[in-house]
Amino acid sequence: xxxILYGIGVGPGDPELLTYxxxxxxxxxxxxxxxxxxxxxxxxxxxTAGSYIKPGSQIIELDFPMTRDQDRLxxxxxxxxxxxxxxxDQGQSVAxxxxxxxxxxxxxxxxxxxxxxxxxxxxTIPGITSFSAAAAAGGxxxxxxxxxxxxxxxxxxxxxxxxxxxxxxxVVIFKVARQYQNLINALDKAGRINSSVLVxxxxxxxxxxxxxxxxxxxxxxxxxxLIISRKEPVQ
Amino acid sequence: xxxILYGIGVGPGDPELLTYxxxxxxxxxxxxxxxxxxxxxxxxxxxTAGSYIKPGSQIIELDFPMTRDQDRLxxxxxxxxxxxxxxxDQGQSVAxxxxxxxxxxxxxxxxxxxxxxxxxxxxTIPGITSFSAAAAAGGxxxxxxxxxxxxxxxxxxxxxxxxxxxxxxxVVIFKVARQYQNLINALDKAGRINSSVLVxxxxxxxxxxxxxxxxxxxxxxxxxxLIISRKEPVQ
Numbered sequence: 001x002x003x004i005l006y007g008i009g010v011g012p013g014d015p016e017l018l019t020y021x022x023x024x025x026x027x028x029x030x031x032x033x034x035x036x037x038x039x040x041x042x043x044x045x046x047x048t049a050g051s052y053i054k055p056g057s058q059i060i061e062l063d064f065p066m067t068r069d070q071d072r073l074x075x076x077x078x079x080x081x082x083x084x085x086x087x088x089d090q091g092q093s094v095a096x097x098x099x100x101x102x103x104x105x106x107x108x109x110x111x112x113x114x115x116x117x118x119x120x121x122x123x124t125i126p127g128i129t130s131f132s133a134a135a136a137a138g139g140x141x142x143x144x145x146x147x148x149x150x151x152x153x154x155x156x157x158x159x160x161x162x163x164x165x166x167x168x169x170x171v172v173i174f175k176v177a178r179q180y181q182n183l184i185n186a187l188d189k190a191g192r193i194n195s196s197v198l199v200x201x202x203x204x205x206x207x208x209x210x211x212x213x214x215x216x217x218x219x220x221x222x223x224x225x226l227i228i229s230r231k232e233p234v235q
Numbered sequence: 236x237x238x239i240l241y242g243i244g245v246g247p248g249d250p251e252l253l254t255y256x257x258x259x260x261x262x263x264x265x266x267x268x269x270x271x272x273x274x275x276x277x278x279x280x281x282x283t284a285g286s287y288i289k290p291g292s293q294i295i296e297l298d299f300p301m302t303r304d305q306d307r308l309x310x311x312x313x314x315x316x317x318x319x320x321x322x323x324d325q326g327q328s329v330a331x332x333x334x335x336x337x338x339x340x341x342x343x344x345x346x347x348x349x350x351x352x353x354x355x356x357x358x359t360i361p362g363i364t365s366f367s368a369a370a371a372a373g374g375x376x377x378x379x380x381x382x383x384x385x386x387x388x389x390x391x392x393x394x395x396x397x398x399x400x401x402x403x404x405x406v407v408i409f410k411v412a413r414q415y416q417n418l419i420n421a422l423d424k425a426g427r428i429n430s431s432v433l434v435x436x437x438x439x440x441x442x443x444x445x446x447x448x449x450x451x452x453x454x455x456x457x458x459x460x461l462i463i464s465r466k467e468p469v470q
Contacts, residue, residue: 009367016256019363024251101363103370104377104384116374124371126363128254128336132244135338136359139351142339146390149339150403152383159383159402167399168385 003093005084005115009102009127010049012203013224017128023052025095025125031087033060033080033096035107045097060087060094064107081114088120101127105153105174130226131172134199138209140228142170154179160186166231173227180218187213187229196229238328240319240350244337244362245284247438248459252363258287260330260360266322268295268315268331270342280332295322295329299342316349323355336362340388340409365461366407369434373444375463377405389414395421401466408462415453422448422464431464 006025011017026032032053034043043061053059062080065072087094098106102124116122131151135142143149147169152159154176159165160183171192176183187193198210201224210216213227241260246252261267267288269278278296288294297315300307322329333341337359351357366386370377378384382404387394389411394400395418406427411418422428433445436459445451448462 007371009371011254014256016259017254017361019246019252019254020258021249021251023255101367101370101377103367103375105379109376109379112374113376122374124374126252126367126371128361128363129367132336132338132361132364135336136242136244136361139347139357139359140338141344141348142336143386144340144344146388148385148387148391148394150383150385151378153381155381156383164399164402167394 001091002120003088003091004121004123005088005111006093006095007102007106007108007112007122007124008049008095008097009100009106009125010045010097011128012100012130012133013044013048013201014133014203015048015051017133017203018049018052019125019127022049022125022127026052027054029057029093029095030054031058031060031092031094033062033084033094035064035096035098036061037064037066043097045099048099049097060084077110081111084111084115085118085120088115098127101129104129130174130202130224131228134197134202134226134228137202137207138197138199138228140197140230142172142228154183157182157186160190166190169231171229173229175223176225176227177218177221177223180216180221183227184213187227192229192231195232196227198225198227200225202226236326237355238323238326239356239358240323240346241328241330242337242341242343242347242357242359243284243330243332244335244341244360245280245332246363247335247365247368248279248283248436249368249438250283250286252368252438253284253287254360254362257284257360257362261287262289264292264328264330265289266293266295266327266329268297268319268329270299270331270333271296272299272301278332280334283334284332295319312345316346319346319350320353320355323350333362336364339364365409365437365459366463369432369437369461369463372437372442373432373434373463375432375465377407377463389418392417392421395425401425404466406464408464410458411460411462412453412456412458415451415456418462419448422462427464427466430467431462433460433462435460437461
């Protein structure tokens with residue numbers, strides 16, 4: 001009998017934000033796969049879930065290079081898939097850790113789709129999204145009543161400028177560092193800048209909630225920074 | 236010293252999807268407030284978190300009528316706020332339970348904003364959103380790479396029809412029952428119907444994932460039903 005691939009969302013970085021289901025599975029399986037963006041950096045997902053991993057578990061580090069080199073990416077992907085397939089074929093179940101929610105901006109999604117289509121048993125455990133954690137930290141609602149929310153990466157700054165987000169009560173923007181100044185200008189132009197919060201290092205001990213977005217320079221922003229912008233403050 | 240209001244997202248309905256942080260707080264506070272939509276129905280949030288509530292805790296049932304009668308709503312709101320304020324003033328901390336995430340379509344948001352402005356200490360614990368749980372159950376990604384996601388209630392069916400959601404890779408639709416046939420027609424027209432899933436009773440033991448959305452009639456849909464619609468399937 002083949003093993004099961006579990007995709008586990010470990011939440012934004014605070015170990016207390018893992019679910020009981022995630023921890024039960026980490027206690028059951030003997031093999032944990034962690035994505036490593038750079039070989040020398042410890043996986044943030046692993047650090048978050050570390051204290052819950054059963055002692056003696058095998059840890060497989062999977063290389064997911066932060067590159068736009070398509071050939072290198074595909075080769076890394078192929079290797080990761082093969083590594084996991086081998087374990088599953090041997091009857092071993094594998095828990096793949098992913099930061100935040102497993103189905104939102106995670107590398108796990110490709111594994112989920114690829115191995116699912118290849119006939120393997122795959123089970124996904126949802127996690128706390130970083131925007132839920134940021135909204136909680138910042139005391140800013142995501143949506144209430146009949147409101148609408150848009151979630152997008154910083155690269156979609158044009159959508160803020162061309163008015164196509166005007167009918168959204170809340171806009172959540174991930175990966176804000178690279179486009180920070182353009183995003184601030186666009187939020188200002190859209191009249192949203194004074195009802196926006198920036199959450200830096202969301203879910204980590206160094207978390208900061210910033211309401212004066214203009215006071216920040218892009219260089220100070222970590223990868224774990226996001227903006228929640230409301231059209232208008234809640235009455 | 237006044238007590239603290241904790242808003243706790245208990246996730247979509249599966250008790251295993253509570254976080255360790257939510258449970259720690261339920262073990263610390265002696266007073267748990269639960270929203271009751273109708274006086275005779277047990278609160279779903281309470282049922283979900285029930286086994287984690289410290290024995291001997293006081294349970295305060297707060298009346299949140301499902302009505303469009305503005306006067307009745309406001310009076311219920313005023314009463315709930317007063318009830319909680321009284322506890323906090325007496326130095327007692329209160330954990331307010333809310334289904335899903337605390338900052339997304341929850342009655343807690345109003346309490347959070349109102350009591351926060353009145354100077355009370357308020358702390359929010361994020362929860363698993365029902366769309367994260369539904370995406371996990373349905374094996375359907377919410378967003379990957381540079382994709383964009385929109386989250387809206389079924390009443391926003393016009394947005395699907397007028398093309399203003401065309402640039403969103405994923406659309407999540409809550410509260411689908413009342414507008415079900417209109418939503419199906421709109422998704423069909425937008426070319427999204429074959430890459431959509433309907434998740435009924437998400438997070439509950441009777442959860443069902445349905446890919447043939449046209450086979451369903453609105454009468455069979457519970458309040459806990461949502462649609463995740465992708466522009467196109469993941470490659």
